[in-house]
Amino acid sequence: MTFLNVALLGGMAAVAIPVIIHLFHRSKFRIVQWGAMHLLESVLRKNTRRLKLEQLILLLVRCSIPVALALLMARPVITGLEPLLGSRKMSTIVLLDNSYSMEAGGASRSGFLQAKEAVRQILESQVQGSDVAVVRMAGGVSVLLDEPTQDLERLKAEVGRTGAGFGSAAVPDALDLARVLQAKLQNPDREIVVLSDFQKVSWSEAEEPARQAMADQLRRGRIEPRLTLFKVGQETTDNVSVDAPLDLSPLILGVGQRVRVHATVRNHGDAAYPNLRVVFRVDGKDRSVTETALLPRSTSQVLFTHAFDTSGSHVVEVYADADPLQADNGAMASVPVWDRLPVLLVSGDPNPEFLMGETDFAEVALRPYGNAKAELADLISTRTIEARDLDAKALAEPRVALLANVSQLTDVQLKALEAYVREGGGLLVFPGSKINGPWYNSTFHGGGKGLLPLPLASLAGSMNVAGTHASIVAQHFEHPALEMFNDPRNGNLSDAQVRLWYRLRDETAPGKGEERLVTVLARLDTGDAFLVEKKVGEGRVIQACIPCDAEWSNLPVRPFYLPLMQQMTTYLASKVYPPRNVEVGRPLLASCPSPTRASAR
Amino acid sequence: MAQLAEFLTPGDLRKITSLQVLARTVVEGFCTGLHRSPHKGFSVEFKQHRPYVHGDEIRRLDWRVFGKTDRFYIREYEEETNLRATLLLDASGSMGYGGPDHSKLQYATRLAACLSYLMLQQQDSVGLVTFDTKVRSYIPPRAQTRHLHALVNELEGVKTGGETEIGKVFHDLVPRLYRRGLLVVLSDCFGDVQNLLAALAHLRHARHEIVIFQIWDRDELDFPFRSWTRFDCLEMGDKRHLVDPNHLRESYLANLEIFRADLKQGCHRNRIDLVPMVTDQPYAEALAHYLTLRMRRP
Numbered sequence: 030m031t032f033l034n035v036a037l038l039g040g041m042a043a044v045a046i047p048v049i050i051h052l053f054h055r056s057k058f059r060i061v062q063w064g065a066m067h068l069l070e071s072v073l074r075k076n077t078r079r080l081k082l083e084q085l086i087l088l089l090v091r092c093s094i095p096v097a098l099a100l101l102m103a104r105p106v107i108t109g110l111e112p113l114l115g116s117r118k119m120s121t122i123v124l125l126d127n128s129y130s131m132e133a134g135g136a137s138r139s140g141f142l143q144a145k146e147a148v149r150q151i152l153e154s155q156v157q158g159s160d161v162a163v164v165r166m167a168g169g170v171s172v173l174l175d176e177p178t179q180d181l182e183r184l185k186a187e188v189g190r191t192g193a194g195f196g197s198a199a200v201p202d203a204l205d206l207a208r209v210l211q212a213k214l215q216n217p218d219r220e221i222v223v224l225s226d227f228q229k230v231s232w233s234e235a236e237e238p239a240r241q242a243m244a245d246q247l248r249r250g251r252i253e254p255r256l257t258l259f260k261v262g263q264e265t266t267d268n269v270s271v272d273a274p275l276d277l278s279p280l281i282l283g284v285g286q287r288v289r290v291h292a293t294v295r296n297h298g299d300a301a302y303p304n305l306r307v308v309f310r311v312d313g314k315d316r317s318v319t320e321t322a323l324l325p326r327s328t329s330q331v332l333f334t335h336a337f338d339t340s341g342s343h344v345v346e347v348y349a350d351a352d353p354l355q356a357d358n359g360a361m362a363s364v365p366v367w368d369r370l371p372v373l374l375v376s377g378d379p380n381p382e383f384l385m386g387e388t389d390f391a392e393v394a395l396r397p398y399g400n401a402k403a404e405l406a407d408l409i410s411t412r413t414i415e416a417r418d419l420d421a422k423a424l425a426e427p428r429v430a431l432l433a434n435v436s437q438l439t440d441v442q443l444k445a446l447e448a449y450v451r452e453g454g455g456l457l458v459f460p461g462s463k464i465n466g467p468w469y470n471s472t473f474h475g476g477g478k479g480l481l482p483l484p485l486a487s488l489a490g491s492m493n494v495a496g497t498h499a500s501i502v503a504q505h506f507e508h509p510a511l512e513m514f515n516d517p518r519n520g521n522l523s524d525a526q527v528r529l530w531y532r533l534r535d536e537t538a539p540g541k542g543e544e545r546l547v548t549v550l551a552r553l554d555t556g557d558a559f560l561v562e563k564k565v566g567e568g569r570v571i572q573a574c575i576p577c578d579a580e581w582s583n584l585p586v587r588p589f590y591l592p593l594m595q596q597m598t599t600y601l602a603s604k605v606y607p608p609r610n611v612e613v614g615r616p617l618l619a620s621c622p623s624p625t626r627a628s629a630r
Numbered sequence: 631m632a633q634l635a636e637f638l639t640p641g642d643l644r645k646i647t648s649l650q651v652l653a654r655t656v657v658e659g660f661c662t663g664l665h666r667s668p669h670k671g672f673s674v675e676f677k678q679h680r681p682y683v684h685g686d687e688i689r690r691l692d693w694r695v696f697g698k699t700d701r702f703y704i705r706e707y708e709e710e711t712n713l714r715a716t717l718l719l720d721a722s723g724s725m726g727y728g729g730p731d732h733s734k735l736q737y738a739t740r741l742a743a744c745l746s747y748l749m750l751q752q753q754d755s756v757g758l759v760t761f762d763t764k765v766r767s768y769i770p771p772r773a774q775t776r777h778l779h780a781l782v783n784e785l786e787g788v789k790t791g792g793e794t795e796i797g798k799v800f801h802d803l804v805p806r807l808y809r810r811g812l813l814v815v816l817s818d819c820f821g822d823v824q825n826l827l828a829a830l831a832h833l834r835h836a837r838h839e840i841v842i843f844q845i846w847d848r849d850e851l852d853f854p855f856r857s858w859t860r861f862d863c864l865e866m867g868d869k870r871h872l873v874d875p876n877h878l879r880e881s882y883l884a885n886l887e888i889f890r891a892d893l894k895q896g897c898h899r900n901r902i903d904l905v906p907m908v909t910d911q912p913y914a915e916a917l918a919h920y921l922t923l924r925m926r927r928p
Binding site (some may be wrong): 057 | 723822855859862864869874877
């Protein structure tokens with residue numbers, strides 16, 4: 030026997046009340062000087078024992094009232110009597126395996142159809158008042174209709190709409206959810222039914238301890254549910270899958286640029302595929318086919334390259350033409366393709382002479398082909414303006430803005446820039462000799478509330494004195510913008526010599542419970558931050574400690590300058606928000622641009 | 631016609647502290663309304679003749695004088711008593727029930743005073759015995775009016791004493807009451823009924839006529855206690871019982887009924903008048919009963 034509401038058992042303490050009342054009355058007696066004692070005494074002699082017995086019974090009855098009340102309010106549940114009681118109200122949790130493998134056996138007689146039929150039968154066999162929860166085990170464990178329901182007809186319809194083909198079943202997670210759902214069930218008679226094909230993928234031996242732990246937890250609950258395992262379909266030994274998500278490169282794609290699609294083909298079964306055809310499809314059309322050899326229980330990598338000829342959103346798919354279990358034979362991804370990537374360069378020190386202007390090196394780095402008058406396409410298009418021309422209109426089109434040695438901005442400009450970043454724009458900030466340091470620190474950084482990731486502390490190094498120069502620490506970069514420099518063939522960041530730089534006041538130590546907003550991407554060998562990044566709204570700001578021209582360092586004349594600038598720009602622009610390729614079970618977000626921004630566009 | 635004294639309850643008379651005044655108030659108030667004056671008496675000595683007037687009873691005509699004189703004369707008698715009444719007043723502990731002002735003993739003493747006064751008014755002789763475990767005092771019967779002082783003085787000094795042993799006391803009394811007469815017992819008669827009846831039978835055997843005014847308090851008859859109560863014995867201080875009276879009432883009342891029935895039956899068998907008196911009843915009722923009894927006598 031168990032109690033659904035154990036806390037109320039505390040009410041049994043009320044058993045003391047009749048006893049206290051009895052003692053209270055006893056202690057509050059009156060005294061009578063009595064004459065007719067011979068009449069009373071014979072009564073007492075005769076009745077004492079009977080009275081004591083009566084009083085004892087009365088006390089027991091009175092005491093049992095609060096006890097019985099407390100017991101009843103604690104909702105006692107007697108389990109184990111179900112066979113004697115016949116059909117009665119039950120609470121059932123159905124764990125429905127909707128993984129890929131459940132679709133094996135063809136659309137008409139797949140394991141999942143059998144499972145759905147079984148669920149339908151379970152639902153139909155419930156008596157009025159029973160509640161049922163159906164948990165999907167694959168593709169992110171979730172409950173149909175969000176919680177257990179007594180509306181079995183609605184649940185039946187919902188089950189009918191449910192499809193299979195969502196990766197592999199997360200058995201421990203499903204059991205854990207069942208444990209959580211138990212608390213919401215209404216009836217004491219509980220059953221958990223697992224409908225699955227018990228594929229090795231989902232019910233692997235590695236997960237055995239986790240499953241055991243969850244089962245133990247279920248068993249330790251206040252009411253131990255009965256567990257029924259119901260095998261549907263046949264275990265398919267023959268299965269090939271393509272892993273999702275697809276590995277796409279690079280960060281951002283322009284029209285005509287080649288995308289490389291890496292896909293991992295996995296053989297779960299025991300059959301060998303010496304010549305497995307793997308098809309690459311773009312927007313549903315076969316583009317290329319490759320053959321790969323796939324041994325039993327092994328994986329193989331395939332690589333496809335493709336150049337899109339139109340901009341916009343494209344769907345790429347890698348499909349392995351293998352077993353009848355179609356659901357996991359392919360993996361798809363959405364790829365946004367840009368026709369061009371507009372970048373706004375804001376120069377604080379313009380100079381008509383070539384390479385003497387503040388943004389000239391950056392422009393060359395961002396548009397190498399355009400500057401060389403070559404035939405090749407530049408994805409990035411640049412537009413250079415002076416600081417005073419910066420306004421909301423100028424910011425309407427570009428996806429990345431670059432501030433180079435801009436002395437300071439007016440309040441209107443700053444406001445426009447802030448709105449631009451918050452709505453998903455990227456911003457690169459380079460200091461220089463012309464900047465107004467106090468404005469940068471007080472307004473642009475604004476004590477951490479502004480756009481600038483870190484405030485400027487002081488100038489370090491010197492232009493002429495040797496030995497005071499610094500270089501960038503070549504380390505293993507985690508950041509996607511710098512990742513490519515982990516490969517020495519793409520250039521070595523430590524080659525560059527930095528003569529003069531702004532020391533950034535690194536105040537990034539977060540308080541307790543605060544999210545670290547500012548990330549240091551790279552450092553100088555003096556320990557000072559070289560590149561820092563801050564997330565502002567939906568956009569990002571990257572701040573450097575040196576200018577983007579060759580005034581303070583020889584960075585712009587190093588080979589890695591071009592890829593560095595391109596990487597940073599594409600990184601800032603590649604923020605596709607909300608993400609297009611989401612995993613199963615993750616929410617899919619869509620954002621509506623605010624009316625002002627929409628009209629500005 | 632209603633009698634004035636019937637409306638005088640002990641509560642009304644409580645303020646009269648002098649027993650003598652009380653007795654006179656009660657008795658004269660009582661006698662005022664009687665149809666037949668008790669002053670005429672029943673066992674009387676011839677006093678004088680007087681001419682018959684209209685309304686006199688014919689049976690009281692002296693026919694011998696009529697034979698001699700051919701006139702109607704009525705024989706008048708001087709009152710004279712041959713009644714020797716002894717009041718036996720129980721002063722045991724149990725008579726103390728009801729508190730100092732309302733106790734059964736107080737009621738009994740006042741009733742005794744009233745009876746004494748009434749009896750002395752009728753030229754009967756009255757004696758008084760007070761007792762508890764044994765005889766406390768004994769005033770032999772006298773018929774003089776001033777004897778009332780002695781009786782009243784004694785009554786005023788009565789205090790409750792120890793345990794009732796009424797049977798033993800009555801046995802002891804038999805030799806002292808050597809002349810037969812009327813014994814008026816004022817007691818609650820608590821104790822063993824058989825013992826009491828045996829003693830009464832002994833007294834009856836000595837050819838005493840006995841009337842018992844059994845004094846009750848209303849509480850003893852109704853047992854009105856509700857909450858937890860400790861009953862402390864009035865006669866033996868160490869006897870105490872802490873009980874919930876609600877559970878006992880029924881049994882107590884049944885027991886009381888048996889006790890009263892036993893006593894009544896026993897008294898009836900011995901031709902003893904048993905008159906239960908409750909302390910809130912007017913004294914006059916006792917007096918009326920006495921007079922009824924007195925009229926029965928030759």
